[in-house]
Amino acid sequence: MDEQKIVKLKAIIERLHAGVSSADVKKEFEAEFGSVSAEELAAAERKLMEDGEIQVEQVQKLCDVHASVFGGSVEEIHQGKQVDKTPGHPAFVFIKENEGLKAFLDGDFAKAVQTYKAQKDENSKLNLLAALKTLSSLEKHYLRKENLFFPYLEKAGITAPPKVMWGVDDEIRALWKLVIRTLESSSEVLEAELAKLEEQVRSMIDKENNILLPMLQGCMDGDAWLTVGRDSADIGYCFNGGIEGASPSDATTWYRWNASMSGKEDFAPKQEDTGEIVLPSGHMSLDELTWMLNTLPGDVTFVGVDDKVRYFSEGKDRVFPRTRSIVGRDVAHCHPPKSLKVVEKLVEDFKAGRKDSESFWIQKGTMFILIRYFAVRNEHGEYLGVLEVTEEISSLRSLEGQKTLLSE
Numbered sequence: 466m467d468e469q470k471i472v473k474l475k476a477i478i479e480r481l482h483a484g485v486s487s488a489d490v491k492k493e494f495e496a497e498f499g500s501v502s503a504e505e506l507a508a509a510e511r512k513l514m515e516d517g518e519i520q521v522e523q524v525q526k527l528c529d530v531h532a533s534v535f536g537g538s539v540e541e542i543h544q545g546k547q548v549d550k551t552p553g554h555p556a557f558v559f560i561k562e563n564e565g566l567k568a569f570l571d572g573d574f575a576k577a578v579q580t581y582k583a584q585k586d587e588n589s590k591l592n593l594l595a596a597l598k599t600l601s602s603l604e605k606h607y608l609r610k611e612n613l614f615f616p617y618l619e620k621a622g623i624t625a626p627p628k629v630m631w632g633v634d635d636e637i638r639a640l641w642k643l644v645i646r647t648l649e650s651s652s653e654v655l656e657a658e659l660a661k662l663e664e665q666v667r668s669m670i671d672k673e674n675n676i677l678l679p680m681l682q683g684c685m686d687g688d689a690w691l692t693v694g695r696d697s698a699d700i701g702y703c704f705n706g707g708i709e710g711a712s713p714s715d716a717t718t719w720y721r722w723n724a725s726m727s728g729k730e731d732f733a734p735k736q737e738d739t740g741e742i743v744l745p746s747g748h749m750s751l752d753e754l755t756w757m758l759n760t761l762p763g764d765v766t767f768v769g770v771d772d773k774v775r776y777f778s779e780g781k782d783r784v785f786p787r788t789r790s791i792v793g794r795d796v797a798h799c800h801p802p803k804s805l806k807v808v809e810k811l812v813e814d815f816k817a818g819r820k821d822s823e824s825f826w827i828q829k830g831t832m833f834i835l836i837r838y839f840a841v842r843n844e845h846g847e848y849l850g851v852l853e854v855t856e857e858i859s860s861l862r863s864l865e866g867q868k869t870l871l872s873e
Contacts, residue, residue, distance in 0.1 A: 475518055475519060477490055477493060478519055479519070480493075551719065552709065552710025552711070552715055552719070553694075553710060553711075553715040553716050553717075553718055553719025553720070554690065554694075554719055555613075555690055555693040555694050555697060555716070556678060556681070556682075556690070557710060557711065558697070558702065558705060558710075558711045558715070558716050559606075559609070559610075559673070559678070560674060560678070561705055561708045561710065561711035562606050562702065562703060562704045562705050562711065563606075563670045563673060563674060563704075564708065565703075565704030565705050565706070565708055565711075566603065566606070566666070566670060566703075566704040567667070567670060568704075569599070569600070569704055570600075570663060570666065570667065573596055573599070574596045574599075574600060574663070577589075577592045577593045577595070577596035578593065578596075578659070578663075580592060580593075581593045581654065582656075587652070590648065590652055590654065593648070593654065594645065594648050594649065597641060597644055597645050597648070598645065600641060600662075600666070601641050601642075601645065602703040602704070603637075603641075603666070603703060603704070604638070604703075605700055605701040605702060605703045606702075606703050606704070607634045607637075607638070608700045608786055609693075609697055609700050609702075610630075610634075610673070610677070611627075611631055611634065612696075612700065612786055612787075612788050612790070612791065613692075613693045613696055613697065613700075613788055613790055614627075614677065614681055614693070615627035615630075615631070615798065616790045616791055616793075616794045616798070617681065617684045617685050617689055617790070618680060618681065618684055619794065619795065619798050620684070620793070620794075621683070621684040623680060623684065624798065626676070626677070626680065627798065628798070628802055629802075630669075630672065630677065631801050631802060632801065632802040632803070633665065633669060633672075634669070634801075635801050635802075635803060636665065637662065637665050637666060637669065640658055640661060640662040640665065641662055643655065643658060644658050644659050644662060687723075689790075691720065691723060691724055692789065692790050693790065694716060694719060694720035694723070694724075695720055695724070695789075696788035696789060696790060697716060698713065698716065698717065699786065699788060700786050700788070702716070742754055758778045759778050759779050759780045759781075760780065761778060761780065762856055763780070763784060763854055763855050763856030763857070764777065764778055764780060764783055764784050764785065764787065764853075764854070764855040764856075765777065765778040765852065765853070765854055766778075766787065766852070766853040766855075767841070767850055767851070767852055767853075768796045768812075768850050768851040768853070769849070769850040770848060770849055770850050772795055772796050772797065772812065773793055773794060773795055773796065774791050774792055774793065774794050774796060774799065775792065775850065776792070777791070777792075782857075784834055784855045784856065784857050785855060796808065796812070796851070797809060811823055811838060811851075812851060815838075815840035815848060815851060816840075816848050818846075818848075820840065821839065821840045821842075822837065822838060822839045822840065823837070823838045824836065824837045824838070825837075831859060832857050832859055833857065833858055833859040833862060834855065834856070834857050834858075835855070835856050835857075835858050836853065836854075836855045837853070837854045837855075838851055838852070838853055838854075839851070839852045839854070
């Protein structure tokens with residue numbers, strides 16, 4: 466996109482941020498641009514943000530009307546470049562989850578909302594609460610998008626759209642948590658927030674189908690889709706029950722067949738020799754080292770001096786989801802926009818030697834999660850990277866006195 470068009474795009478974004486209606490902006494856009502590809506939009510938005518011309522929050526407002534303003538032209542551009550239609554394929558499963566989500570919103574969810582508005586009794590509130598908790602299972606869909614799809618966009622240089630979309634995902638999460646929490650604690654229904662929640666969820670369905678997936682088609686090859694297919698089960702699925710070709714077993718069958726055909730059943734890195742790994746304080750085999758790290762309580766993640774994820778442990782009880790596709794991902798892209806400044810400041814302090822560690826903790830239901838960061842330095846004090854250690858410690862907080870005998 467040439468410089469003049471980027472300036473015009475900036476003006477459109479600023480008008481949206483100032484409150485101009487999406488209908489007016491759509492007319493202006495179609496008059497100025499005609500049709501434009503998702504890749505061109507992404508590149509233009511990225512350039513504007515990187516140059517400091519606009520902020521993520523401003524593009525986020527554009528994201529809310531992307532489906533209505535840009536959806537048509539994006540779809541037309543990509544008519545001959547449809548996402549994969551093969552049952553079990555990760556893109557197929559993702560689209561079908563959106564179909565299942567839409568059916569839920571039009572069916573059980575709409576019924577629960579309508580019944581509450583008509584009756585406003587205790588039973589209708591309980592049914593609405595149950596419907597909201599079902600809706601919150603959408604977390605799995607968003608986690609797969611953020612942890613499996615976004616890294617491939619970023620590797621292709623498309624960094625702005627994932628950042629913006631993640632920010633909207635977090636807005637949706639905050640809304641359903643607020644409505645559920647309020648309903649549970651006071652039986653009050655926040656009707657305005659409830660309506661906004663449904664509107665944003667429906668808008669995200671359009672953005673994922675018409676903008677995200679066409680962009681992914683240009684960024685992902687067969688091996689990338691295999692990686693996503695392998696790691697998807699670790700996070701889970703939602704709203705795909707009873708949809709032919711989109712069940713977890715369909716996804717597993719697709720992965721196993723295609724991995725087998727390509728000779729990549731395990732995707733595990735191969736050790737070139739049988740020698741042990743020799744460290745200053747001991748030695749062990751690759752297998753021993755791998756499983757020792759995976760047996761540590763909690764999760765361990767290492768980010769190198771280049772700010773890219775180099776390693777994470779794969780214990781059986783992970784606190785937060787981690788997938789192998791994040792290896793090589795810039796650490797700034799592994800966090801939602803709202804916490805990005807904290808992460809960048811912490812890494813900056815570690816590199817400058819102002820800090821050697823930092824701790825955070827989160828109360829999440831019955832879980833108490835401790836997150837600790839350590840600057841990794843060599844014997845000369847040179848910075849090598851960051852070690853993140855995350856552990857669920859609710860059981861440790863209640864310990865008292867002493868225990869010196871083995872458990873029965």
